[in-house]
Amino acid sequence: MTSDTTEITLARTLQPQEVASVLARVTEIRPRVQCLTNTVAQNLTANMLLAFGAIPSMAIHVDEVAAMAEGAGAILINIGTINAESELAIPKLLEVARDHRKPVVFDPVFVELSPLRRHIAGQVLRLPDTLVRGNATEMAALSFDLAAAKGVTRVTTGKVDRIESGQASFAVAHGHPLMTRVTGIGCAAGALIAACCAVEANKAVAAAAALTAYGIAGEIAAERCRGPGSFEVELIDAVAAMDAATLAARMGSGR
Numbered sequence: 071m072t073s074d075t076t077e078i079t080l081a082r083t084l085q086p087q088e089v090a091s092v093l094a095r096v097t098e099i100r101p102r103v104q105c106l107t108n109t110v111a112q113n114l115t116a117n118m119l120l121a122f123g124a125i126p127s128m129a130i131h132v133d134e135v136a137a138m139a140e141g142a143g144a145i146l147i148n149i150g151t152i153n154a155e156s157e158l159a160i161p162k163l164l165e166v167a168r169d170h171r172k173p174v175v176f177d178p179v180f181v182e183l184s185p186l187r188r189h190i191a192g193q194v195l196r197l198p199d200t201l202v203r204g205n206a207t208e209m210a211a212l213s214f215d216l217a218a219a220k221g222v223t224r225v226t227t228g229k230v231d232r233i234e235s236g237q238a239s240f241a242v243a244h245g246h247p248l249m250t251r252v253t254g255i256g257c258a259a260g261a262l263i264a265a266c267c268a269v270e271a272n273k274a275v276a277a278a279a280a281l282t283a284y285g286i287a288g289e290i291a292a293e294r295c296r297g298p299g300s301f302e303v304e305l306i307d308a309v310a311a312m313d314a315a316t317l318a319a320r321m322g323s324g325r
Protein backbone atom coordinates (compact mmCIF):
# COMPACT_ATOMS: atom_id res chain seq x y z
CA MET A 71 0.00 0.00 0.00
CA THR A 72 1.28 3.47 -0.76
CA SER A 73 0.14 7.06 -0.39
CA ASP A 74 2.65 8.19 -2.98
CA THR A 75 0.78 10.18 -5.65
CA THR A 76 3.71 10.36 -8.07
CA GLU A 77 2.52 9.30 -11.50
CA ILE A 78 4.63 6.50 -12.92
CA THR A 79 4.47 6.24 -16.69
CA LEU A 80 5.99 3.05 -18.08
CA ALA A 81 8.12 3.54 -21.17
CA ARG A 82 6.63 1.85 -24.17
CA THR A 83 8.11 0.81 -27.51
CA LEU A 84 6.38 1.88 -30.73
CA GLN A 85 4.90 -0.83 -32.93
CA PRO A 86 6.50 -1.25 -36.39
CA GLN A 87 3.38 0.06 -38.11
CA GLU A 88 3.40 3.21 -35.93
CA VAL A 89 6.99 3.95 -37.00
CA ALA A 90 6.15 3.16 -40.63
CA SER A 91 3.17 5.52 -40.50
CA VAL A 92 5.31 8.47 -39.38
CA LEU A 93 8.00 7.67 -41.98
CA ALA A 94 5.39 7.40 -44.74
CA ARG A 95 4.11 10.88 -43.87
CA VAL A 96 7.65 12.26 -44.09
CA THR A 97 8.20 10.80 -47.56
CA GLU A 98 4.77 11.95 -48.71
CA ILE A 99 4.83 15.50 -47.30
CA ARG A 100 8.61 16.03 -47.65
CA PRO A 101 8.78 18.60 -44.83
CA ARG A 102 11.54 21.18 -44.96
CA VAL A 103 13.59 21.42 -41.79
CA GLN A 104 15.29 24.76 -41.19
CA CYS A 105 18.56 23.83 -39.49
CA LEU A 106 20.68 26.31 -37.58
CA THR A 107 23.35 23.78 -36.76
CA ASN A 108 27.07 23.47 -36.22
CA THR A 109 29.68 23.63 -38.95
CA VAL A 110 30.93 20.12 -38.12
CA ALA A 111 27.58 18.40 -38.68
CA GLN A 112 26.01 20.55 -41.41
CA ASN A 113 26.80 18.27 -44.33
CA LEU A 114 25.88 14.98 -42.65
CA THR A 115 22.69 16.53 -41.28
CA ALA A 116 21.59 17.73 -44.73
CA ASN A 117 22.39 14.36 -46.34
CA MET A 118 20.58 12.44 -43.59
CA LEU A 119 17.46 14.59 -44.03
CA LEU A 120 17.51 13.95 -47.78
CA ALA A 121 17.94 10.21 -47.23
CA PHE A 122 14.98 10.33 -44.84
CA GLY A 123 12.77 11.96 -47.50
CA ALA A 124 12.79 15.44 -45.98
CA ILE A 125 14.28 18.68 -47.31
CA PRO A 126 17.15 20.41 -45.53
CA SER A 127 17.64 24.16 -45.45
CA MET A 128 20.78 25.18 -43.61
CA ALA A 129 20.45 29.00 -43.61
CA ILE A 130 22.35 30.78 -40.85
CA HIS A 131 22.37 34.51 -41.70
CA VAL A 132 20.78 36.50 -38.91
CA ASP A 133 18.80 38.61 -41.42
CA GLU A 134 17.23 35.68 -43.25
CA VAL A 135 16.70 32.83 -40.78
CA ALA A 136 13.22 34.12 -39.89
CA ALA A 137 12.12 34.15 -43.53
CA MET A 138 13.62 30.72 -44.08
CA ALA A 139 11.88 29.31 -41.00
CA GLU A 140 8.44 30.74 -41.74
CA GLY A 141 7.67 28.22 -44.49
CA ALA A 142 9.50 25.30 -42.88
CA GLY A 143 7.78 22.32 -41.27
CA ALA A 144 10.12 22.36 -38.26
CA ILE A 145 13.12 24.22 -36.84
CA LEU A 146 16.35 22.68 -35.55
CA ILE A 147 18.57 24.75 -33.24
CA ASN A 148 21.96 23.20 -32.48
CA ILE A 149 24.60 25.17 -30.52
CA GLY A 150 27.60 22.96 -31.38
CA THR A 151 29.64 25.79 -32.94
CA ILE A 152 27.69 28.78 -31.66
CA ASN A 153 29.21 32.12 -32.69
CA ALA A 154 28.30 35.80 -32.36
CA GLU A 155 26.00 35.72 -35.39
CA SER A 156 24.21 32.45 -34.66
CA GLU A 157 23.64 33.64 -31.09
CA LEU A 158 21.63 36.53 -32.57
CA ALA A 159 19.82 34.28 -35.05
CA ILE A 160 18.39 32.03 -32.34
CA PRO A 161 15.91 34.60 -30.89
CA LYS A 162 14.67 35.23 -34.45
CA LEU A 163 13.96 31.53 -34.89
CA LEU A 164 12.24 31.36 -31.51
CA GLU A 165 10.00 34.27 -32.52
CA VAL A 166 8.95 32.49 -35.73
CA ALA A 167 8.32 29.29 -33.78
CA ARG A 168 6.13 31.18 -31.30
CA ASP A 169 4.21 33.21 -33.88
CA HIS A 170 3.70 30.39 -36.41
CA ARG A 171 3.53 27.47 -33.98
CA LYS A 172 6.43 25.59 -35.55
CA PRO A 173 7.92 22.60 -33.74
CA VAL A 174 11.42 23.29 -32.40
CA VAL A 175 14.09 20.66 -31.73
CA PHE A 176 16.97 21.94 -29.60
CA ASP A 177 20.34 20.14 -29.42
CA PRO A 178 22.35 21.49 -26.46
CA VAL A 179 25.76 20.28 -27.68
CA PHE A 180 28.39 20.52 -24.89
CA VAL A 181 26.05 22.64 -22.74
CA GLU A 182 27.89 21.33 -19.67
CA LEU A 183 31.11 23.01 -20.82
CA SER A 184 30.36 26.72 -21.18
CA PRO A 185 28.28 29.42 -19.46
CA LEU A 186 27.33 30.88 -22.87
CA ARG A 187 25.78 27.59 -23.95
CA ARG A 188 23.97 27.35 -20.63
CA HIS A 189 22.60 30.87 -21.08
CA ILE A 190 21.35 30.15 -24.62
CA ALA A 191 19.75 26.90 -23.49
CA GLY A 192 17.84 28.88 -20.87
CA GLN A 193 16.60 31.25 -23.60
CA VAL A 194 15.45 28.40 -25.83
CA LEU A 195 13.71 26.59 -22.98
CA ARG A 196 11.54 29.64 -22.31
CA LEU A 197 9.69 28.69 -25.51
CA PRO A 198 6.88 26.29 -24.53
CA ASP A 199 6.65 22.81 -26.07
CA THR A 200 10.27 22.55 -27.17
CA LEU A 201 11.80 19.13 -27.79
CA VAL A 202 15.34 18.80 -26.40
CA ARG A 203 17.60 16.03 -27.74
CA GLY A 204 20.93 15.50 -26.08
CA ASN A 205 23.25 12.81 -24.80
CA ALA A 206 23.15 11.81 -21.13
CA THR A 207 25.81 14.36 -20.05
CA GLU A 208 24.05 17.26 -21.77
CA MET A 209 20.61 16.31 -20.46
CA ALA A 210 21.96 15.92 -16.91
CA ALA A 211 23.56 19.38 -17.10
CA LEU A 212 20.17 20.83 -18.06
CA SER A 213 18.08 18.86 -15.58
CA PHE A 214 16.89 21.89 -13.54
CA ASP A 215 16.08 23.95 -16.64
CA LEU A 216 14.23 20.98 -18.17
CA ALA A 217 12.21 20.44 -14.99
CA ALA A 218 11.03 24.07 -15.17
CA ALA A 219 10.36 24.16 -18.93
CA LYS A 220 6.70 24.23 -19.98
CA GLY A 221 5.53 21.36 -22.18
CA VAL A 222 9.05 20.13 -22.88
CA THR A 223 9.78 16.75 -24.51
CA ARG A 224 13.07 15.29 -23.22
CA VAL A 225 14.98 12.97 -25.53
CA THR A 226 18.11 11.44 -24.01
CA THR A 227 20.04 9.37 -26.53
CA GLY A 228 22.55 6.62 -25.84
CA LYS A 229 22.62 2.82 -25.88
CA VAL A 230 18.92 3.06 -25.06
CA ASP A 231 17.15 6.26 -26.06
CA ARG A 232 14.70 7.62 -23.47
CA ILE A 233 11.86 9.88 -24.53
CA GLU A 234 9.65 11.61 -22.00
CA SER A 235 6.88 14.16 -22.31
CA GLY A 236 3.76 15.00 -20.35
CA GLN A 237 1.86 12.77 -22.77
CA ALA A 238 4.01 9.68 -23.11
CA SER A 239 7.24 7.86 -22.40
CA PHE A 240 9.15 5.68 -24.87
CA ALA A 241 12.36 3.65 -24.87
CA VAL A 242 14.25 2.80 -28.07
CA ALA A 243 16.83 0.02 -27.76
CA HIS A 244 18.06 0.05 -31.36
CA GLY A 245 21.39 1.41 -32.57
CA HIS A 246 25.06 0.42 -32.66
CA PRO A 247 28.17 1.62 -30.78
CA LEU A 248 29.68 2.75 -34.12
CA MET A 249 27.12 5.58 -33.96
CA THR A 250 29.37 7.18 -31.33
CA ARG A 251 32.48 6.94 -33.54
CA VAL A 252 31.42 9.36 -36.28
CA THR A 253 30.97 13.04 -35.45
CA GLY A 254 27.60 14.56 -36.21
CA ILE A 255 25.50 11.41 -35.86
CA GLY A 256 23.76 12.75 -32.75
CA CYS A 257 23.23 16.12 -34.43
CA ALA A 258 21.68 14.42 -37.47
CA ALA A 259 19.38 12.47 -35.13
CA GLY A 260 17.94 15.79 -33.97
CA ALA A 261 17.21 16.74 -37.58
CA LEU A 262 15.37 13.48 -38.26
CA ILE A 263 13.33 14.02 -35.10
CA ALA A 264 12.47 17.51 -36.37
CA ALA A 265 11.33 16.07 -39.72
CA CYS A 266 9.02 13.69 -37.85
CA CYS A 267 7.71 16.53 -35.63
CA ALA A 268 6.66 18.31 -38.84
CA VAL A 269 4.25 15.47 -39.66
CA GLU A 270 3.33 14.08 -36.21
CA ALA A 271 1.80 16.35 -33.56
CA ASN A 272 2.74 14.08 -30.65
CA LYS A 273 6.43 14.98 -30.30
CA ALA A 274 7.26 11.93 -28.20
CA VAL A 275 5.84 9.64 -30.89
CA ALA A 276 7.74 11.64 -33.53
CA ALA A 277 11.03 11.24 -31.65
CA ALA A 278 10.49 7.54 -30.96
CA ALA A 279 9.72 6.91 -34.64
CA ALA A 280 12.78 8.81 -35.86
CA LEU A 281 15.14 7.14 -33.37
CA THR A 282 13.75 3.65 -34.02
CA ALA A 283 14.32 4.01 -37.77
CA TYR A 284 17.74 5.62 -37.20
CA GLY A 285 18.81 2.93 -34.72
CA ILE A 286 17.79 0.12 -37.05
CA ALA A 287 19.62 1.86 -39.90
CA GLY A 288 22.68 1.97 -37.61
CA GLU A 289 22.43 -1.79 -37.00
CA ILE A 290 22.20 -2.47 -40.75
CA ALA A 291 25.08 -0.09 -41.53
CA ALA A 292 27.27 -1.79 -38.91
CA GLU A 293 26.72 -5.15 -40.63
CA ARG A 294 27.87 -3.71 -43.96
CA CYS A 295 30.73 -1.35 -43.10
CA ARG A 296 34.49 -1.79 -42.69
CA GLY A 297 34.92 0.87 -39.98
CA PRO A 298 33.71 4.36 -39.00
CA GLY A 299 34.33 5.89 -42.45
CA SER A 300 32.27 3.42 -44.42
CA PHE A 301 29.77 3.27 -41.53
CA GLU A 302 28.80 6.90 -42.21
CA VAL A 303 28.14 6.14 -45.88
CA GLU A 304 26.27 2.92 -45.09
CA LEU A 305 24.16 4.75 -42.50
CA ILE A 306 22.95 7.27 -45.08
CA ASP A 307 22.14 4.39 -47.46
CA ALA A 308 20.32 2.42 -44.76
CA VAL A 309 18.23 5.45 -43.78
CA ALA A 310 17.33 5.98 -47.45
CA ALA A 311 16.31 2.33 -47.85
CA MET A 312 14.27 2.08 -44.63
CA ASP A 313 10.79 0.72 -45.24
CA ALA A 314 7.87 -0.96 -43.44
CA ALA A 315 9.15 -4.49 -44.19
CA THR A 316 12.59 -3.76 -42.71
CA LEU A 317 11.01 -2.19 -39.62
CA ALA A 318 8.73 -5.19 -39.11
CA ALA A 319 11.58 -7.68 -39.58
CA ARG A 320 14.01 -5.86 -37.28
CA MET A 321 11.52 -4.85 -34.56
CA GLY A 322 9.69 -8.16 -34.38
CA SER A 323 5.91 -8.26 -34.29
CA GLY A 324 5.24 -7.60 -30.61
CA ARG A 325 8.17 -5.50 -29.38
Ligand SMILES: Nc1ncnc2c1ncn2[C@@H]1O[C@H](COP(=O)(O)OP(=O)(O)O)[C@@H](O)[C@H]1O
Nearest residue numbers: 205227228229231245246247249250255256259
Ligand atom coordinates in the same frame (compact mmCIF):
# COMPACT_ATOMS: atom_id res chain seq x y z
N1 LIG B 1 26.18 2.51 -27.19
C1 LIG B 1 25.29 2.72 -28.16
N2 LIG B 1 24.70 1.67 -28.76
C2 LIG B 1 23.78 1.86 -29.73
N3 LIG B 1 23.40 3.08 -30.20
C3 LIG B 1 23.95 4.17 -29.63
C4 LIG B 1 24.92 4.06 -28.59
N4 LIG B 1 25.27 5.31 -28.21
C5 LIG B 1 24.57 6.16 -29.00
N5 LIG B 1 23.76 5.48 -29.85
C6 LIG B 1 22.88 6.08 -30.86
O1 LIG B 1 23.63 7.08 -31.51
C7 LIG B 1 22.81 8.21 -31.82
C8 LIG B 1 23.47 9.47 -31.26
O2 LIG B 1 23.36 9.43 -29.86
P1 LIG B 1 24.47 9.99 -28.88
O3 LIG B 1 25.78 9.31 -29.12
O4 LIG B 1 23.90 9.89 -27.50
O5 LIG B 1 24.52 11.52 -29.30
P2 LIG B 1 25.72 12.55 -29.34
O6 LIG B 1 26.46 12.22 -30.61
O7 LIG B 1 25.05 13.87 -29.40
O8 LIG B 1 26.55 12.35 -28.10
C9 LIG B 1 21.43 7.91 -31.27
O9 LIG B 1 20.59 7.49 -32.32
C10 LIG B 1 21.67 6.77 -30.27
O10 LIG B 1 20.58 5.89 -30.20
Ligand SMILES: Cc1ncsc1CCOP(=O)(O)O
Nearest residue numbers: 108110150253254255256257
Ligand atom coordinates in the same frame (compact mmCIF):
# COMPACT_ATOMS: atom_id res chain seq x y z
C1 LIG C 1 32.80 17.79 -32.40
C2 LIG C 1 31.93 18.98 -32.33
N1 LIG C 1 32.36 20.15 -31.80
C3 LIG C 1 31.44 21.10 -31.84
S1 LIG C 1 30.00 20.60 -32.57
C4 LIG C 1 30.61 19.04 -32.81
C5 LIG C 1 29.81 17.96 -33.42
C6 LIG C 1 29.12 17.15 -32.39
O1 LIG C 1 28.33 16.19 -33.04
P1 LIG C 1 27.66 14.94 -32.32
O2 LIG C 1 27.21 15.39 -30.98
O3 LIG C 1 26.54 14.59 -33.20
O4 LIG C 1 28.71 13.87 -32.27
Ligand SMILES: [Mg+2]
Nearest residue numbers: 179205256257
Ligand atom coordinates in the same frame (compact mmCIF):
# COMPACT_ATOMS: atom_id res chain seq x y z
MG1 LIG D 1 25.72 15.72 -29.77
